[in-house]
Amino acid sequence: MAVETLTNPFEVLSAKLDKLLDEVATLKEERKSGPVRVPFLEFCRMAGISKPTGYAWLEKGLVRSELIGGRRFVIHDGTLTIPKKYDRAAAV
Numbered sequence: 001m002a003v004e005t006l007t008n009p010f011e012v013l014s015a016k017l018d019k020l021l022d023e024v025a026t027l028k029e030e031r032k033s034g035p036v037r038v039p040f041l042e043f044c045r046m047a048g049i050s051k052p053t054g055y056a057w058l059e060k061g062l063v064r065s066e067l068i069g070g071r072r073f074v075i076h077d078g079t080l081t082i083p084k085k086y087d088r089a090a091a092v
Contacts, residue, residue, distance in 0.1 A: 037073040040065065 038046070043063070044054040057063050064075045 037066070037068075037075055040072040040074055043074040 040054060041051070044051055047054070049057075054063075058065055065072050066075060067073075
């Protein structure tokens, strides 16, 4: 009779996750880039909102921005996080 060794699926998943986290950490170290800056008007077009609504979102703190020269840029880190109740683009 051959004895079959069983592997713990959690150990396999844990090892894969550790490897993935190491790869992500390496990529972040190699490519040190700052947050993505999108011009304010382009952000409004992407989100499907008007400029006054965009400025209201800035005042409420729903989005971050900075002024570079005379232009306002919205800062986001790869994912545009708009609360679902305000996301008009998703409703289309």
